[in-house]
Amino acid sequence: MKLTVVGCGYLGATHAACMAELGHEVLGMDSDMDKVATLNSGKAPFFERDLDELLTKHTATGSLKFTASYAEAAHFADLHFIGVGTPQTPGEDTYDLTHLYSAVRQLAPRLTGPAVVVVKSTVPVGTAPRVRELLHEVAPAGDRVEVAWNPEFLRESFAIEDTLRPDRLVLGFETEHTWAETMLRKCFERIIESGTPTIVTDWATAELAKGAANSFLATKISFINAMAELCEKSDADVHQLAEILGHDARIGRRGMRPGLGFGGGCLPKDLRGFIAQAAKLGAEATTGILREADAVNTRRREAVVSLAHEQLDSDLAGKRITVWGAAFKPNTDDIRDSPALAVAQKLHDLGATVTVTDPKALDNARKLHPELDYIEDPIAAVQDADLLLHLTEWAEFGHIDPRRLARRPAQTVVIDGRGTLNPDTWRRAGWTYRALGRP
Ligand SMILES: NC(=O)C1=CN([C@@H]2O[C@H](COP(=O)(O)OP(=O)(O)OC[C@H]3O[C@@H](n4cnc5c(N)ncnc54)[C@H](O)[C@@H]3O)[C@@H](O)[C@H]2O)C=CC1
Numbered sequence: 001m002k003l004t005v006v007g008c009g010y011l012g013a014t015h016a017a018c019m020a021e022l023g024h025e026v027l028g029m030d031s032d033m034d035k036v037a038t039l040n041s042g043k044a045p046f047f048e049r050d051l052d053e054l055l056t057k058h059t060a061t062g063s064l065k066f067t068a069s070y071a072e073a074a075h076f077a078d079l080h081f082i083g084v085g086t087p088q089t090p091g092e093d094t095y096d097l098t099h100l101y102s103a104v105r106q107l108a109p110r111l112t113g114p115a116v117v118v119v120k121s122t123v124p125v126g127t128a129p130r131v132r133e134l135l136h137e138v139a140p141a142g143d144r145v146e147v148a149w150n151p152e153f154l155r156e157s158f159a160i161e162d163t164l165r166p167d168r169l170v171l172g173f174e175t176e177h178t179w180a181e182t183m184l185r186k187c188f189e190r191i192i193e194s195g196t197p198t199i200v201t202d203w204a205t206a207e208l209a210k211g212a213a214n215s216f217l218a219t220k221i222s223f224i225n226a227m228a229e230l231c232e233k234s235d236a237d238v239h240q241l242a243e244i245l246g247h248d249a250r251i252g253r254r255g256m257r258p259g260l261g262f263g264g265g266c267l268p269k270d271l272r273g274f275i276a277q278a279a280k281l282g283a284e285a286t287t288g289i290l291r292e293a294d295a296v297n298t299r300r301r302e303a304v305v306s307l308a309h310e311q312l313d314s315d316l317a318g319k320r321i322t323v324w325g326a327a328f329k330p331n332t333d334d335i336r337d338s339p340a341l342a343v344a345q346k347l348h349d350l351g352a353t354v355t356v357t358d359p360k361a362l363d364n365a366r367k368l369h370p371e372l373d374y375i376e377d378p379i380a381a382v383q384d385a386d387l388l389l390h391l392t393e394w395a396e397f398g399h400i401d402p403r404r405l406a407r408r409p410a411q412t413v414v415i416d417g418r419g420t421l422n423p424d425t426w427r428r429a430g431w432t433y434r435a436l437g438r439p
């Protein structure tokens with residue numbers, strides 16, 4: 001099939017490359033010309049495992065191309081996926097849908113024949129009818145343009161695997177048995193035939209499925225982090241507690257790692273956007289648990305700052321603090337709402353000199369937090385430090401032998417914000433080891 005993907009960021013570039021891998025002819029469209037040029041050269045404008053290889057493979061054969069032209073995109077195919085960003089509105093908890101409506105407004109006047117517009121971006125429930133309205137108003141093809149909803153559940157750092165072999169496919173349509181459904185079933189034929197659970201539903205359920213999934217994931221993380229707060233008061237170990245709970249299949253171990261909490265471009269803003277929309281719809285009473293999940297998450301960042309205070313005798317002025325980690329999680333260069341950088345910035349604001357290291361995210365971090373210091377080598381990073389914070393659990397950091405570090409810092413104190421370093425190894429190497437939720 002021929003198809004386009006409008007918006008080629010973390011989601012869209014991956015989707016475009018994976019659709020080419022499924023055998024389709026794909027044109028990715030993005031308003032950012034630099035991104036388009038990078039993608040056309042077979043490279044991703046961000047770090048995602050194996051994505052460069054997939055882009056190189058399919059741009060080389062010509063089955064995958066990128067453009068900044070809506071006219072070209074509209075002309076190329078009659079199946080259009082939209083994956084533009086839907087960030088949090090600055091200063092509010094709601095979604096900023098400007099990019100989504102802008103993409104629809106620019107695509108619509110160029111749709112002269114029957115077409116299917118499939119939205120993958122995450123939105124508040126109730127967005128689909130507005131997209132349909134806009135398309136029918138503006139597109140010359142009018143109501144021959146159908147709208148489908150296909151929420152995306154991929155995780156960054158597993159994006160290709162999650163796109164090609166998803167846990168489930170959710171397809172939302174206005175009515176049953178539409179042309180849009182036929183088109184999407186054909187597009188995802190290989191995925192569906194491999195046995196992937198495929199749920200066909202209405203628009204509202206498809207929209208809600210995404211917000212509900214991310215809200216649940218966020219709440220699961222905050223649940224174990226609330227237990228960490230309790231462990232801190234009772235000398236219990238939240239990591240062992242999580243293991244014990246996780247053996248119950250109804251609870252499950254995955255997605256329940258305690259520590260500094262969730263960040264990234266999705267869980268925090270989707271949780272807040274979900275709460276804001278529920279309140280707008282008059283279902284505010286259902287959101288208490290979600291508000292608490294957000295509050296627990298914020299408290300974990302504050303807890304690391306408090307621990308740092310405690311270790312440095314309540315005086316951060318002039319202290320040298322090394323932070324291992326800038327990305328919001330390992331194996332990505334994404335720093336959107338990064339818990340590690342939020343803590344680093346706070347410590348800097350309190351007067352410390354903060355040096356950050358990260359295997360992939362330093363360029364992005366430098367742009368957003370120019371006042372912090374940066375260094376590539378995590379070992380050199382601890383030179384003369386009064387305190388080491390381990391805030392993003394890259395495997396590279398876990399493999400460092402603390403004995404190799406012991407003579408470099410001014411004080412051998414480490415706060416393990418992710419709880420993945422081995423306390424015994426660090427203590428045996430002469431370090432004072434502190435972590436959230438464990439003695
Ligand atoms: N990043 C992820 O892992 C996932 C993201 N999502 C959702 O997918 C959507 C996109 O997220 P990301 O890819 O992370 O964002 P992103 O910011 O990396 O990418 C968005 C892209 O859209 C482009 N864009 C913005 N306005 C445009 C327009 N009018 N026309 C054409 N291109 C335009 C931007 O230049 C950018 O390249 C969001 O709604 C997000 O919640 C859903 C599941 C996973």
Ligand SMILES: O=C(O)[C@H]1O[C@H](OP(=O)(O)OP(=O)(O)OC[C@H]2O[C@@H](n3ccc(=O)[nH]c3=O)[C@H](O)[C@@H]2O)[C@H](O)[C@@H](O)[C@@H]1O
Pocket residue numbers: 122152153154155156157214217221254255256257258259260261262263264265266267270328329
């Ligand atoms: O909507 C999205 O964009 C995506 O958001 C998350 O994916 P992602 O943000 O890539 O990352 P996760 O692996 O879920 O981690 C999110 C944050 O939670 C933290 N986390 C995760 C898991 C855990 O057990 N504990 C924990 O603190 C991570 O460190 C990270 O900061 C969801 O997992 C995806 O299903 C969803 O598609």
